[in-house]
Amino acid sequence: MPSPLNDAALDQLFREARTYNAFLDKPVTTEQLHQIWDLMKMGPTSANQLPARIVWCTTPEAKERLAGHASDGNKDKIRHAPVCAILAMDIDFHEHLPWLFPHTDAKSWFDGDEEGRKVSAFRNSTLQGAYMILAARAVGLGCGPMSGFDNDALDKDFFADQPKWKSNFICTIGYGDEESVYERSPRPDFDTFNVIL
Amino acid sequence: MPSPLNDAALDQLFREARTYNAFLDKPVTTEQLHQIWDLMKMGPTSANQLPARIVWCTTPEAKERLAGHASDGNKDKIRHAPVCAILAMDIDFHEHLPWLFPHTDAKSWFDGDEEGRKVSAFRNSTLQGAYMILAARAVGLGCGPMSGFDNDALDKDFFADQPKWKSNFICTIGYGDEESVYERSPRPDFDTFNVIL
Numbered sequence: 001m002p003s004p005l006n007d008a009a010l011d012q013l014f015r016e017a018r019t020y021n022a023f024l025d026k027p028v029t030t031e032q033l034h035q036i037w038d039l040m041k042m043g044p045t046s047a048n049q050l051p052a053r054i055v056w057c058t059t060p061e062a063k064e065r066l067a068g069h070a071s072d073g074n075k076d077k078i079r080h081a082p083v084c085a086i087l088a089m090d091i092d093f094h095e096h097l098p099w100l101f102p103h104t105d106a107k108s109w110f111d112g113d114e115e116g117r118k119v120s121a122f123r124n125s126t127l128q129g130a131y132m133i134l135a136a137r138a139v140g141l142g143c144g145p146m147s148g149f150d151n152d153a154l155d156k157d158f159f160a161d162q163p164k165w166k167s168n169f170i171c172t173i174g175y176g177d178e179e180s181v182y183e184r185s186p187r188p189d190f191d192t193f194n195v196i197l
Numbered sequence: 198m199p200s201p202l203n204d205a206a207l208d209q210l211f212r213e214a215r216t217y218n219a220f221l222d223k224p225v226t227t228e229q230l231h232q233i234w235d236l237m238k239m240g241p242t243s244a245n246q247l248p249a250r251i252v253w254c255t256t257p258e259a260k261e262r263l264a265g266h267a268s269d270g271n272k273d274k275i276r277h278a279p280v281c282a283i284l285a286m287d288i289d290f291h292e293h294l295p296w297l298f299p300h301t302d303a304k305s306w307f308d309g310d311e312e313g314r315k316v317s318a319f320r321n322s323t324l325q326g327a328y329m330i331l332a333a334r335a336v337g338l339g340c341g342p343m344s345g346f347d348n349d350a351l352d353k354d355f356f357a358d359q360p361k362w363k364s365n366f367i368c369t370i371g372y373g374d375e376e377s378v379y380e381r382s383p384r385p386d387f388d389t390f391n392v393i394l
Contacts, residue, residue, distance in 0.1 A: 001221075001372055002209050002337040004232075009206045010335060012199050014239040014328075024198075034387050035201075041384045042211040044330065046344045048382040055392045062394035101382055123344070123366065126320050130327030131211070133241065138207060140199040147243045147320070169320065175198055185245035185298055187238045190231050195252045197259035 013137050018181045020142040021077055023174030028058075028082040028141065036135045036173075043131035045124040047109075048101045051093035052128035053165050055086040055158060066170065069157065071148035081144065081172035086154070087132065089125035091117050092164040125168050133171065142176025145169055210334050215378045217339040218274055220371030225255075225279040225338065233332045233370075240328035242321040244306075245298045248290035249325035250362050252283040252355060263367065266354065268345035278341065278369035283351070284329065286322035288314050289361040322365050330368065339373025342366055 004010075011017075033056050041050065057063050063084055067075040078084045090096075094110035094117060110117050133143045151167045159165040201207075208214075230253050238247065254260045260281055264272040275281045287293075291307035291314060307314050330340045348364045356362040 002334070002339075004336045005202075005206050005209065009202050010236060012202065013210075013335065014236040014332065017239070019241050030393065033391070033393065037387045037391055039207060039211040042214070043327065044216050044340070044342055046342075050385065050390065053390050053392075055394055057394050059394060099383060100385070103380075120344070122319060123323050126323035127327040127330075130240065130324040131331070133324075134328070134331055135211065137199070138210065139201045142199075143241070145241055145243075147317070183300075186296060188247065188297070190234045193247065193250050194230070194234055195250075196227065196230065197252055197254050197256060 013134055017137050017142070018176065018184070020144045020172070020174070020176035020180050021182070022177040022180035023081050023142065023172070024177050026082070026175045028174055032139060032141065033083070035139050036132060036141075039135035039138060040128060040131035043128065045127055046120060047097065047106045049093050049097070049120060049124045050100060050128070051089045051121040052125040052168075053088045053090050053162075054132075055088065057084045057086065058082070065157065066154070069150045069154040070146070070170070074146050074148045077144055077146070077172055078170070082174035083172070085132065085171045085173060086158060086167055087125065087129045087169050087171060088159065088165045088167045089121040090162075090165050091121050093117065093121055121166075122168065129169060129171070136173050141173055144172035146171065210331055214334050214339070215373065215381070217341045217369070217371070217373035217377050218379070219374040219377035220278050220339065220369070221374050223279070223372045225371055229336060229338065230280070232336050233329060236332035236335060237325060237328035240325065242324055243317060244294065244303045246290050246294070246317060246321045247297055247325070248286045248318040249322040249365075250285045250287050250359075251329070252285065254281045254283065255279070262354065263351070266347045266351040267343070267367070271343050271345045274341055274343070274369055275367070279371035280369070282329065282368045282370060283355060283364055284322065284326045284366050284368060285356065285362045285364045286318040287359075287362050288318050290314065290318055318363075319365065326366060326368070333370050338370055341369035343368065
């Protein structure tokens, strides 16, 4: 039976981890991107849908192209980060269910129901986005997740050949610069947003 | 600078963790629910929105009431779990932003834009749901997240007094019974769903 993780691990994942607005001048390797994927892909999604699709922008050209779709306050964060991930979702994720969820015909649950697929892709790719953030922290990296960008413009630019891929959020990744962190915003007590029945 | 977590921690959070369909006959304490919240609340949400609202169903009566809204295959999983969490979202989360994000007037970004709030509440409460799953694993518990229930019926029953609270997903929590785990579904290689630019 598992025990609680030690305090250092809980601090690294949750309690001391922060959102970084800038990163140290130290590269993130392709191997680290694989490590993040190999952890995050293990997290649960409904019927193993795994609808997330990730474009890891690592070159100055890719980051500049992405920054062009971001809000003014986010452009430089993207340009100067070692990596910026586009966490997208495939609305046609169900086409992969015959091999991702092989023991039953889960594809048929979603055939012809694009509205239902949009909801499911949004929920499950977002779960995967959170797994990505915590996986990056687990391998010693820091994150700067952002929603401030033009989703439609990004999709037209990056996913012209994949019209069923839709951006969800973007996230800078690197070795966090502690100087770039804002003051911690308040976190509510249990009783504020929780009910026990 | 943080180092990667050790293999035992990565196994417990991601690699060896599984979705449980049943749990050992060992209670989950109120203190453990507080521990989960105190970890998950530290995870990042856009503008510190923290839109998740959680109803922890712990009594036979609460679990039976919840099971009444679940698909047939999920009813017994809920009834027999030590706890089943209803992970909901508050569409009017922006009313709390003056104290949750005090350094700017973030509430004004969302005033009058209920459609935008629905998207933001869905994305950010789902991130919090993933933090909840990984926080539960981090404190030594196991989870069984589920989407198979009637959201509207659940909301009418549980949130009659909170019409802006909407259920997102539900999740059983306890000490996982390894006998209840299905065969692991396939997980794709990096190149299947990732692109490096």
